[in-house]
Amino acid sequence: MGATSGAVWGRAEQQDFRGRVRGTLLGAAIGDALGAPVDSLDLDAIRAAHGPEGLTDLAPGQGRRGTVSHHTQLTLFTVDGLIRAQVRRDTGAWHPPTDLHRAxxxxxxxxxDWGPDERRAEDGWLAREEWLYARRGPTRALLLGLGNDVMGTLERPKNPGEAGPEAVARSAPFGLLVGWEPQLVVQLALECAAQTHGHPVAVLSAGAYAVIVHALARGESLDGAVQSTLALLVSRPGHEPVTTALQRSLGAVRQGLPSPARVAELVGEGTADGLLSAAVYCALVGEDVRHGLCLAVNQPGPSAAAGALTGGLLGALHGETALPPAWLPDLEGRPTILELADDFALEMTQGPALHSPAGSAPGWLARYPRA
Incomplete structure (x- = not known):
């Protein structure tokens, strides 16, 4: 059933989709919040601070438990951009990469900025959420890539030497476009990754992660989602590092009990393909969501990105009810995340009832302006 095709959704389908959207966004945010306080600490330092088992619970970061990093901030703006793209389609302007760039x-x-500019109505409601104005370790590549109004493209990417995981870590929402064909999901994720991280490894890893989430959101198993992603990527030039990384994650599952050493080996130098590989592995071998997330963050690489990627996969696979309930109340921005998730699900399932060339709900256009 096509979420963006105008097809009619049954109530059970809508509820399942909303649960997976919530699960994806909350799962990614919880993983980010879990890993952020130990980001890039070596395992000895993590164990010294949190005990011999390493980090097994949310720890204080930025002054309190459950604070998120720039990964979650950008993921939320990705969702906002996707909704705005759908709304702007009514005007005949249909170029989602541009709408994502604006987001x-x-x-x-x-x-x-110090805080939101209430005079800028065209920014919509998300940009008026004051908690999002906290600066949470944005990388140089992000700030440079978005430092002016020029949009990076696949032909002329921003930061062409940058292979870090930041573009992958904001790409889960592309996978929630369940009414799109997988090839289109990949293409959009690639084009949007190139706006900040132009290295082919970063670009292709973002596309791979998005299409894995896409398969999970449509009800596939994680192993099946990875296999179908491998088949989809082989036609892309330069796919070898990313497909090899995914194959390594599948192979590692058969190499005995999971361990921090195995996760660290998959993470490697902390580039996008290594983080993707580790996240898939942790999601595959985790006994539950909590175990998978703890496995992802207890390693010396970028723990926040590893947690965010793993959480997005597990949330898309199992839905919001599988997330650790004890962690949700402390999650920074949880009301915003839930509100945005439900708006996304509503747009994708009921968009024509909210806005169309013939008429629109004024409240919806105030939240997601066409401008």
């Missing part, structure tokens, strides 16, 4: 520029403004 990322709204995020970049939160990193420069």
């Amino acid at each position: 990322y520029l709204r995020w970049a403004a939160t990193q420069r």
